[in-house]
Each structure stands twice: as C-alpha cells, then as structure tokens.
Amino acid sequence: MTTTAAPQWDTLPVHAQEVRRVREAFIEAYGREPDGVWSAPGRLNLLGEYIDFLGGSCMPMPLPYRTYVAGSLRRDGVLRASSLQMPGDERTVVVRDIQPGHLKGWFTYVAGVAWAMNHEGGRDIVLPPDFGADLLINSRVPVGGGLSSSAALECSTALALLDLSCPLRPGCPEADELPSDRSPGNDALRARLAQVCITAENKVAGAHTGGLDQTASLRSKPGQALVVDFRDFSIDPVRVNAAENGLSFLVIDTKTPHELTDGGFAVRRAASESCAQALGLRFLRDALPQDLSCAGLGERAAKQWRLDLVDSSVNRALAALEERGTPADFPRGWVRHAFHDMALVGRASYLLKNADSLGAAAFGEAGRIFTESFVSMRDELRVSRPQIDVAVDACLAHGALGARIVGGGFGGAVMALIPTDRLGEAAQAVAQAYAEHGFAEPRFLPMVAGFAADHDWPEHSSALGREGDTLKGCSCGD
Template identity: 40%
Template sequence: MSAAWSPERPDQELVNGVTDLFHAAWGFTPDAVFSAPGRVNLLGEHVDYSGGTVMPLALPQRTFVAVSPRTDGVYQAVSAQAEGVQRATLAEVAPGATATGWFSYVVGVPWAMAHEGLIDEDAAAHLGLDVAVDSTVPLGAGLSSSAALECAIALAVDHAASATDPTRALLAATSEGRRRLAAACVRAENEIAGASTGGMDQSIALQAREGSVLSIDCRDFSVAPVDIDVAGAGLALLVIDTNAPHRLVDGQYAQRRAACEDARSTLGVTTLRDAFDGAPTSERLTHLLADWERGAQDPSRNTSPAQAARITPLLRHAWSEMVRVQQCQDLFDDRSTVPRDGTRWSRLGRLLNDSHLSLRDDYRVSCPELDVAVSAAQKAGALGARMTGGGFGGSAIALVHGDDVSVVAEAVAEAFEARHLTAPAFLVAAPSGPARRET
C-alpha cells in the first residue's frame, strides 16, 4: 500500500481560513489571529512530572485561533474540526464543571490565568472572547494538539487583557512571562480538561526555538537549545501517526503519575530527578534501583510486595530515561569527544531504541500499533525508533536517512496493512518556532 502523508497547508492559508471561519460564525472580522505549534519529543518520555529533563521540538503543524475580545465575560467558540458553537461565562468554569472536549481548553486557560494572578480579578470577570479555531496538528496523535490550542488561547487572552489595561505588561513579550503562561496552561489542562499532564507540551509550544531541539529541565522549566541538526547530517525525523486513539483521561496516565508520586514521597525527595543528587549516570542508576529494592523490603516504609512490584519498573523507566536524556545531551555538547560523523547519530538511534523498550516493558504505555510502527521502521533501516507522547496510542518517531524517508514510511504502512490495522499517516518533523501573533 502507499503511505499516507498528513496534509500540509501554508500558514497564510490557515490564517485566511480561520479568519473566514470567524467571520462566518460571528459576522465581523476578528481583532487578531494567534498560533501555536504541536510538538514531538525526541527523548525524555514520562519524566516531566518527575522533574526530569525532556528534549522536544516544535512541529511546523500549528493551531490557529482568530479572536476578538468581549466585555461581558463570555467565551464562545467554533472550530473547523468540530460542529456547533460552544459558549460559557468564566464564572461557569471550574474543576468538574460542564465544559468538555476541545472547548475545555479554550475556557480553562483564562480561568487558570485568573487564578494564577495573570489577569486582574476585576478585569477577568468582564473579559471574554469570540473565537474561531483551525489546526493542522493531527488530533489524537500524541502530538500535543491540546497544548497548541491552550497556548494560542493564552496569547490571545494575554493580548486582550493588556489592551484593556495600559499598565499591564504583555507576558508573551518575555521568556519569564511565557513560562508563567505555560504554567497556567498546565493548570487548565490538569484541573479543567482533566488530563494530569506535566509541563513539557506547554513549555515547548510557548518557548520553542526555530531550528533547535529544546532541553527543558522540568524541575524549574528552564530551557536551553540543543544543536541536534538532523537535516544537516542528511537525516530526517519521521513521525508516524498510528491512528490508534490517544487517550490520557482514561486513568492509565494518572495511575502511573500517582505511582511515581508515591515513590517520590517514600524516598523523601522533591522530585524523582533529585534522587540522582547530580547528573544522571548509569552507575548512579544501578545504585538507586538497588537502594529502592532494598528499601521496599523495609517494614517501616509500609510498602507492600504488590506495591513494590508495581512501582519498581516505573522507577526503572523514569530513572533510565533521565540517564538517556543526559547521554543525548552529552553526545551533542560542544565539548563532546564523539566524532561528528555517523557514530554520533547511531548512538542517538540506540538511545531511541532503548527508550521504546523501556516505555513498552517497564512503563507499559505502548500498544500494538506503536510496537508495529517501531519494529517496521527499524527493520526498514531506521537508525532508531520509539513511541513518543503519552502512549496508549498516538505516534512514534524514527530517525532515518534522508533518502530513506519514503522507503521507511512504505514499510511501516505495509506492516500495518498486513496486520489489518488502521492505516497510519506520516509527517517529517522540522524544529519550528513558538506560539506567536499572526495578524
């Protein structure tokens, strides 16, 4: 079978399209258009909420929102990807309230910004938005379509709040301001949308660097670009959307996050990352796991054998993934002694392969479609491949030679067809820029 590629649309076409959608819905021209990117994570999966370092990059695929401010506290929105008009006042928004689906991300952001003190309380009571949404970020693919929507809305609310208050500084104008907006978006997703995600997705959407993978230390969400020039090395990062439904609100993600929190509390550390007490290394990993297993048998810890059996493999993934991220950073550090040739890239490929095995066997967040995608890509010549995102569906990535992109994609598509799985879709990831105002 022929591989299916995710459709690409020029940014200006998206701007024009979402403007037309806004005009058709509300009868006038929007005040502004904002956009934010989807993301794919190179390494550092399921470690953001444990204080680890993650290495995402922003995708060229973006979510666009056309907006105009209101003064009655009403938020109403339409989407090119959904039917109907969604409407709520900010006073109606609260954890467990009726806002569901994509609209919970729209109204959750101003709610969180108000509760985080990013909007004046009196102003928040009156501020509202008319919104139209369009996106090329694949939905349900584990590529952070939700965070892209949240961050585009965050910029829109930020601008609307500053426009009504000349003394209010525009948060999006500074890195620290964007960090605070990202934190509000995380709160919106956790408390209003009901998905207990970490902070990686929102951080990369708001602070991405064009052309760079971003290293994000999730203990303080500080960021630094990493020079991993895949295209310059004649390689490509192929994203495989398995079209297996990607769900984070069915309890599986939350269960693992809660187990990591239990382990953190038992260990008496602020984050699981802090257990390393320094740079994560393979040697320290071995000692940490041995210490944990011995401690789990200590009656004073009140850790039952069943709890230990459940938590140990999760810890093994979290800590080993932190080591893999450190090894990747060391590999591409300017001071690295590894030759700038195929050796460096083959080592990166092995890190990707090892990450997938850990996510599949220890963290248990893979699924048949992801495993088929990874295995088929590896057999077709990929230097490395792994699932990316929360798991239980979604997408995988494969590091491939530039000339082999189509070959690997066709091999994966054929493997899916042979197993009677829904056909996957493909795109090539190129590090792109952060959330921004378009008009």
C-alpha cells in the same frame, strides 16, 4: 497476490494560508473581522517520557503543525468558542462562572485557560472583570497522536485571551498596537503562561501532565530542541543538525488514539512520586547524579554505567518504600523507567550538543538511545500497542538508527531517525506492514522548522520567519 500499500503523506500546512483560513472562518461564524489570530505548535518530544512531573529533563522541539485561534474582544464577560473540527458545537460560558468539573470535551481546554488565568495567573495575567471573547479555532495538530494537540489549543488560547484583554487593562495599548512583550523573546512571561496552561489541563481538563507540552509550545526556539529541566523549568536550546549528517526524522501518526485521562496513569504517577517522598526528596530526579552525560566514555561504557546506576537507584528507592510497607502490586517498572529515561536524556543531550565534534557516531548512539527508551516504555511502562510495535520494528528493519513512541503511549505516534535516502523505503515498509496486519492506514508527517506560539495577525515585530525555514535534521518526506 499481495497488494502493495502506498504510504500516505500529510500535506505540510502553509502558515499564511492557515492564518487566512481561520480569519475567513471567523468572519463566516461571527459576521465580523477578528481582532487578531494566534497559533501554537504541537511538539515532537525526542526523549524523556513520564519524567517531567518527577523533575526529570525532556527534549521537545516544535512541530510545523499548529492550532490557530482567531478572536475578538467582548465586554460582557461571556466566552464563546467554536471549532472547525467540531461543526455545530458552539460553546458559551460566563467567564466568572467557569469551575473545574462543570465542563466537558474540547471546550474544557479553552475555558480552563481562562479559569487558570484568573486563579493562578498573577495580576498582569488575570482577566479584567468584564472581559469576554469570541473565538474560532482550527487545529492542524493530529488529535490523539501524542503530538500535544491539547497543549497547542491551551497555549494559543492563552496568548489570544491575554492580548484581547489588553484594551480593558489600565495603561495597555490599543488593540491594533498589541504589546511586543508577548513575543517569544519574553521567556519569563512565556514561562508563567506555560504554568497557567499546565494548571488548566490538570485542574479543569483533568489530564494529569507535568508541563512538557505547554513548555515546548510556548518557549521553543526555531529549528532547535529544548532540554527542559522540570525541577525549575529552565531551558537549554540544542541545535539538532541531523540533516548535515544525511539524516531525517520520520514521524508516523499510527491512527491509534491515546488517552492521557486513563486512570492507570494517575495511579502510576502517584506511585513514582511516592518514591521521591520515601527518599526524602522533592523530585525523584534528585536521587541521581547531577551530571548524567557520561562525557569522556564510549558508548558501551556509558551504557553499562547507565544500567548500573538505574539498578542501584531502583533498589535504593524500593528499600525506602519497603520501610513504609510497599503494596504488593506497586508498579516497580514505572520507577525503573523513570530513572532509565532520566539517564538517557542526560546522555542524548550531551551527544547532540557535541555532534559537530563527535561526528556521525553521535547520531548513531542517539538513535540507539531512542530505541532503548522505546523498549523501556514497552516493557516497563507497558504503554505500547501492536500498531506502535509494528511501526518501530519496520523502521528499524529498513535503516532507522532508532525509533520510539512519541508522547505518553497507549497509541499515538512513532518517531524514527533515518538516513534521508531511505525515508521512502521505511515509510513504504510501515505502510505495507500495517496493511498486512489489518491496521488503520497510518499517516506520515512531513517535517520543517516549527516555532513557538505567537501572535500571527495583524503582523507585528515579534513575527518570526514562517515559510521555507527548513529545520536541520527534521526535513522528511515529499
């Protein structure tokens, strides 16, 4: 007799409660009230994987799952941090002594931000000589789920360190009058802080990322996706109004941890970048036309144009590489995927921007584009896993318009676009399939509007609406 597996839904974090919890934990750990609390979201990337470092565009939006940092200023140059996820693992380092390669584990993301602020932050971001801090961290972003838990930690830490250092900077307000120019409205500063966090992850933590996660965490807009052009890090917010069309996003933590520090990633990234060099381009994205929307074309014609473009672009890139003596084991699939996902983002962003006029057909095609990207990641990049494949197949068999890997693959999470009235059915199908395969029990993540990294306590004028702001197109689960 087959036992029916019930889907397990995570409890949606309540922001005010999480802020209070990290404050109380700080008091218990350090014996005093923190000077402030900051937080940053994980991100859900709708489309565009492994192309940010090649100048492609990606489509992230903020999750309601955040990393919280409570902190207080020290004036002895010492950075001390502890995490509720790592009880008993308090870490301490002298800020001026932080060096890449000398730290391990979760603390590399915290100390790495301080190092990057001092080495690449600019005069208004560099930490004062005697600056130190006590930090207490609590993360509600699933770790290893492809939802950018590391970037959420980096970005919340960056805001905390910048604000905490204010009393040591000439002309800066007192700690209880934190400057409003740190708010999400100051996108120029947010863009620079994102670069600091990218440097921290690449040079100190050793995870070679292109900036998608940090940009999304610091620069997102509530209830919207960002189309981020990674040639210049410009952003174009796009409203995702799936709910108005009876649709929701289902996010599944497959409980299959992924590792971006895998050596194969670095090799394949270098191979993809070598194509741009062979073509005489700064970014591989520049090998494609600027406009990839196929505006005015129907779905079938747009797909054929896209596939023809990918084929011709791959052939041109490989021909340029052959003149240089391409190795026999060159990962051609990675180059094909890069061109393919770049073209998919161009079409999908057009569909979502024009969903009001295009109607339900826009989301139907967007869903199929999500699945097309998954197939590329599975077959060309080979970054899927059996757990991912089973989740995608179950969603598609139970009403999903499309489904794909979230993040870099090698495990992680799955995202599906599903009619809202079939969410329960799809979640049940995934849970049952996992039980039958003997996989670890997946978790299903409820979705409401996320918002960019911010200073949460004491409250100030930049505070955004936190509770009950349902993200159009992202409501799911109960």
